Amino acid sequence: MRTLFLLLSVFANLAAAGENQIVLKDGQGKNLVISQCAMCHSLDYITMHANILNRAGWEKTVGKMINIMGAPINNADKQVIINYLARNYGK
Amino acid sequence: MVDRRHFIKKAAGGLAALGTWSLSLRPGLAADLVATDTEAATIMDKLPGKKALIKKSFRPPNYETPVNYFDAPFTPNDAFFVRYHHSVIPEVKTEEWRLRIGGEGIRTPLELTFEQLRRDFKQVEIAALCLCSGNRRSLFHVPGVQWGSGAMGNALWRGVRLKDVLAGCGIDKSAVEVSLDGADSAMHKTSPDFVKSLPLAKALDKNTLIAFEMNGEPLPHWNGFPARMIIPGWTATYWMKHLTAVNVLSKPFDGFWMKTAYRIPKARFASGQFNSQETLTNMPITEMVVNSLITNLVDGQLVPNAKSMEIRGVAWDGGEGIARVEISTDGGVRWHHAALKQDYGRFSWRQWRYDFEPKRLGEYRIMARATNKSGDSQPFKPIPNPSGYHHNAVQNIVIKLT
Numbered sequence: 001m002r003t004l005f006l007l008l009s010v011f012a013n014l015a016a017a018g019e020n021q022i023v024l025k026d027g028q029g030k031n032l033v034i035s036q037c038a039m040c041h042s043l044d045y046i047t048m049h050a051n052i053l054n055r056a057g058w059e060k061t062v063g064k065m066i067n068i069m070g071a072p073i074n075n076a077d078k079q080v081i082i083n084y085l086a087r088n089y090g091k
Numbered sequence: 092m093v094d095r096r097h098f099i100k101k102a103a104g105g106l107a108a109l110g111t112w113s114l115s116l117r118p119g120l121a122a123d124l125v126a127t128d129t130e131a132a133t134i135m136d137k138l139p140g141k142k143a144l145i146k147k148s149f150r151p152p153n154y155e156t157p158v159n160y161f162d163a164p165f166t167p168n169d170a171f172f173v174r175y176h177h178s179v180i181p182e183v184k185t186e187e188w189r190l191r192i193g194g195e196g197i198r199t200p201l202e203l204t205f206e207q208l209r210r211d212f213k214q215v216e217i218a219a220l221c222l223c224s225g226n227r228r229s230l231f232h233v234p235g236v237q238w239g240s241g242a243m244g245n246a247l248w249r250g251v252r253l254k255d256v257l258a259g260c261g262i263d264k265s266a267v268e269v270s271l272d273g274a275d276s277a278m279h280k281t282s283p284d285f286v287k288s289l290p291l292a293k294a295l296d297k298n299t300l301i302a303f304e305m306n307g308e309p310l311p312h313w314n315g316f317p318a319r320m321i322i323p324g325w326t327a328t329y330w331m332k333h334l335t336a337v338n339v340l341s342k343p344f345d346g347f348w349m350k351t352a353y354r355i356p357k358a359r360f361a362s363g364q365f366n367s368q369e370t371l372t373n374m375p376i377t378e379m380v381v382n383s384l385i386t387n388l389v390d391g392q393l394v395p396n397a398k399s400m401e402i403r404g405v406a407w408d409g410g411e412g413i414a415r416v417e418i419s420t421d422g423g424v425r426w427h428h429a430a431l432k433q434d435y436g437r438f439s440w441r442q443w444r445y446d447f448e449p450k451r452l453g454e455y456r457i458m459a460r461a462t463n464k465s466g467d468s469q470p471f472k473p474i475p476n477p478s479g480y481h482h483n484a485v486q487n488i489v490i491k492l493t
Contacts, residue, residue: 002427018136019149040278042149048237061234067348070281 011054022047029084046089055086076077105466123147138211138313142170147236152313153176155241161386161405164243164435164442165306173313174242174327176348178283179279182190183333185317190301192256194265194338196330197233201259205317205372209303212251216300218324218439220245220407224326224353226374227482234298242383245440248321250302250307254295257339265341267367269294271320274333283347287329288340289322290365298323317411322377323438324410326480328353343367349375355476361467381469382483383461390488397492399448406461407440414464418445452492453480460485
């Protein structure tokens with residue numbers, strides 16, 4: 001069906017303006033988290049899971065984003081991202 | 092029992108969920124609250140063509156409906172919840188739209204234009220509740236979109252039967268499932284496309300529709316324009332939006348969204364089978380379980396000057412139909428029958444009302460419990476499952492008459 005998608009006018013993301021309202025906590029790795037995670041989804045996916053995922057939960061989630069959803073994130077960056085999320089948004 | 096501070100805090104959150112705040116927001120201020128953690132204020136935001144809804148995520152867009160809209164039998168299109176898995180959502184033009192019917196399980200593939208879909212098959216209209224599998228997930232404290240009670244809506248859906256569309260294609264004896272794909276896709280080609288499948292029998296059920304109208308209007312963009320699947324009784328994960336492909340398959344579909352996602356432990360819920368997709372331990376979610384929601388009160392609400400008041404809500408199940416709804420105003424000691432309102436069919440939710448005449452001021456613990464025509468009723472504690480589906484525990488809210 002991907003050929004059809006190309007024939008259809010791709011919808012520019014009108015919600016992007018609202019995304020600027022989401023503010024992540026300051027901490028080591030924050031900029032990397034923003035640049036890598038926000039490629040595919042808004043950062044409210046992170047704030048929404050504050051106090052729901054512990055370190056193991058964040059490891060599993062970041063692993064899912066890379067291994068299943070195909071996020072092009074290397075191993076070194078993966079660790080920085082997990083550390084930031086566990087430290088700032090861990091249960 | 093519940094101190095004043097608790098009441099104020101809970102009531103403020105509840106009122107936000109009820110949309111009271113949305114009424115005071117001007118469009119330009121729609122997304123003006125900042126969230127930094129789960130305790131943060133509710134963000135009301137407007138997608139183009141929609142009223143201000145409770146924003147769960149901007150991209151992909153996931154927005155829930157404030158509960159006060161559920162006081163009406165049918166949920167307005169511009170307040171209907173929005174749920175996407177991927178963020179590339181094309182604005183489909185009807186003249187360019189094609190529905191492709193194929194797969195190894197049919198003899199003659201078919202391609203339909205929007206006009207052909209509307210013109211060549213008998214049109215039917217069904218009232219049906221569209222309910223996200225993860226509605227109320229936030230009460231489970233498990234990962235996933237942290238939905239409150241508003242990832243649902245009741246609507247009149249007009250369309251054509253999938254079985255009528257498939258009839259001309261010649262279904263092969265080998266057919267076991269029918270897969271459904273829509274026009275939305277992920278940012279990365281490596282992400283699994285959102286494709287779902289149905290057991291053949293469910294696909295051929297007379298109530299399974301390809302719908303193009305909702306409450307008498309074309310489908311809103313955010314709810315699947317120009318055509319989407321309607322699978323009455325089943326949770327909304329199967330109700331494919333922006334439908335572009337239907338494939339009849341001779342073996343079970345093995346995509347991520349069937350094999351891994353949207354699965355529940357076996358034998359834990361009173362819902363139906365999906366034999367071709369079951370493992371020893373788990374199975375895909377199927378029918379909605381019996382459930383209810385109070386729509387005119389929230390936990391912690393202060394009710395002034397209340398001599399008599401109406402408690403209102405909705406109740407639903409996976410298509411057996413609601414037999415009764417019972418209300419308790421004393422935390423479950425005594426139960427009273429609510430009056431069921433108009434019946435729009437077994438796939439619609441059923442509105443109910445109860446006249447409460449309190450004898451004194453103070454706190455009351457209000458509960459609502461629905462039972463369907465098979466005798467299934469809501470549990471008092473949610474049934475645990477890893478992904479937080481099927482939350483149907485009896486609501487238990489405290490209001491304070493002042």
